[in-house]
Amino acid sequence: MAKSEEDIRGTKAARAEFAKRGVDVSLADLRVMHGTLHIRGTVKAYRGSPITDIRAEMEIIARVLRQKPEIRDVILECIYRL
16 A cells, blocks of 8 residues: 555654754654554664753654644654663
8 A cells, every 4th residue: 555645744844853952863754654653662862962851852742743734643652761
């Protein structure tokens, strides 16, 4: 089954938001399926990032992403590392 263009745009937008905010999702599986962003795996702050509470930062990012037209919901199933 082919991914929808909207899901692809949503995944790219999510990756861009994480990079902009200094969150490393390279050890996580991040994808949008049917408008729902699923994040599974390990997330951490980039070295030198001012983030002190990665869990709180992830909640903020989830709120921001829910406002994007391609993403209806965000499911966080992550391990948080500093």
